[in-house]
Amino acid sequence: MVVYAGADPVTGRRSYLREKVDGTDKAAYRQAEKVLNKLLTKVNEQRAPSSSATLSYAIDEWLRTTELEDSTRNAYVGYIERVIKPTLGDMAVNKIGVRELENLYATLRRCRARCDGKPFIEKHNAEGEHDCVESQCEPHGCRPMAASTVRQIHSIISGILGAAVRWDWISSNPAKTAQRPRQKPPEPDPPSAADAARLVEAAFEISEDWGTLVWLVMTTGMRRAEVAGLRWSRVDLDAEIIEIRRTYVQSKGKGKEKDTKTHQMRRLALDSETVALLRAHKRWRADELAKVGVELTDDMFVFMSARTTDPTKLYSPDAISRRYKKMAARLKPPIKTHIHALRHFSATELLTAGIDLRTVAGRLGHGGGGATTLRVYAAWVAASDRKAAEVLGSRMPKRRL
Known part of the structure; x- marks a missing residue:
């Protein structure tokens, strides 16, 4: 028929x-x-598959019409060029089904190079024609792709096929039915209170401005892109409040300011010690700029590159991460951590102290009314809940049993 x-x-x-x-x-x-x-x-x-366009064509149209942040677009294009187009690009979108997607995910979880299981030489270290020997050439060894990466690839494919549905090229999106790898539960590993004290002490030994940056991240839970993009106009030392409105991100060596991760402004209350440190930091920065004939203005970044007095040369997020990692590694004993762990420290300390989930989520800039905070810090929320139960129980009138 x-x-x-x-x-x-x-x-x-x-x-x-x-x-x-x-x-x-x-x-x-x-x-x-x-x-x-x-x-x-x-x-x-009009529910019938109406287009035999290839997935590659659909990808190009999707990238052309979809609004994406530059960093997100660059990451997506990398996955598309390395994985999606080589495997599914030549297939018609109306021929891609659940089985094709799940086969791709299973293959990637077995071997990111998508080998056929047969041994082969992956890298030739000798030039010209030769007989491969183990000392010269590297045999292929299967390395599974991380589940989180496969989930990211699934998300890209789902977005592309979802657009194809809207364009009436296909009748339904098979990615909505396809099973993707399970998401690994978050495992935050904040430094202990003792290690946090060592990190702060080491940071101030390097310089006052670097110590202030590490202190601020630790006490507020700010993201590195947020602290990099912080300007003095958003720091109200009299009201003891910081406004987080913008972040500074880098992509392919170029930096720019953009909205926060959740596209929401938030205000963070500061403790008196942090306010005192920021006042001292502002005076020090004004003195340093005055030496080169520059006046400190509210539009300048709070933290500037350590290698210059140019007010336009801020601390980039990558530079912050590198400096922090080197500092932590030089400690004796060394602390294997990254600066994002300070954000975990801030969150877990607040939850352990009994601060309510919504307040902690607000300080961290988590969306979803605390759902993200609960998912990431479930163990600490449970501990806080136990503490609350004990406090309430201790205040109840005692009953004879």
């Missing part, structure tokens, strides 16, 4: 729906009538 479904919106070719009906008797004839009516209904309701 063949029914004309119109012209392909991409290729312009005539499109048909087909379904086979076996037999020549009356029962087969009645079945054919039912199939014909079903196909005609699909055409009329």
Whole structure:
């Protein structure tokens, strides 16, 4: 049974729906009538796959029409060029189903190079024609792709196929049904209180401005991009408040300011010690700039690059991470951590102290009314809940048993 479904919106070719009906008797004839009516209904309701455009074409159209942050776009293009186009790019979008997607995910979880399981030489270290030997050439060893990376690839494919549905190229998005790797539960590993004290002490030994930066991240839980993009105009030392409105991000060596991660402004109350440190830091920065004939203004960044007095040269997020990592590694004993762990420290200390979940989520800039905070810090929330139960129980009148 063949029914004309119109012209392909991409290729312009005539499109048909087909379904086979076996037999020549009356029962087969009645079945054919039912199939014909079903196909005609699909055409009329425009639910039939209407395009044979390849996934590569759909990807290019999706990238052209979708609004993405530069850093996000660059990351997506990397996954697309390395994985998605080489594996599924030549397939028509109306031929990609759940099985094709799940096969891809399973292959990537087994080997990121998508090998066929047969041994081969992955890297030749000798030039010209030669007989490969182990000392010269590296045999391939399967390395599974991380589940989080496969989930990211799934998200990209789902976005592309979702657009194809909106464009009436396909009738449904198979990525919504396909099983993706399970998400690994978050495992925050904040430094202990003793290690946190060592880190702060080491930071101030390096310089007062670096110590102030590390202190501020530790006490507020700010993201590195947020502290990098912080300007004096957003620091109200009299009201003891910081406003987080913008962040500073880098992509391919170029930096720019953008909205916060959740596209929301938030205000953070500061303790008196932090306010005193920021006042001292502001005076020191003003003195340093005055030495080169520059006046400190509210539009300047709070933290500037350690290698310059140019007020436009801020501390980039990557530079902050590198300096922090080197500092932590030089401690004896060394602390294997990254600066994001200070954000975990701030969150877990607040929860352990009994601060309510919504307040902690607000200080961290988590969306979802605390759902993200609860998911990431579930163990500390449970400990805080236990502490609350004990406090309440100790205040209840005692009963004789």
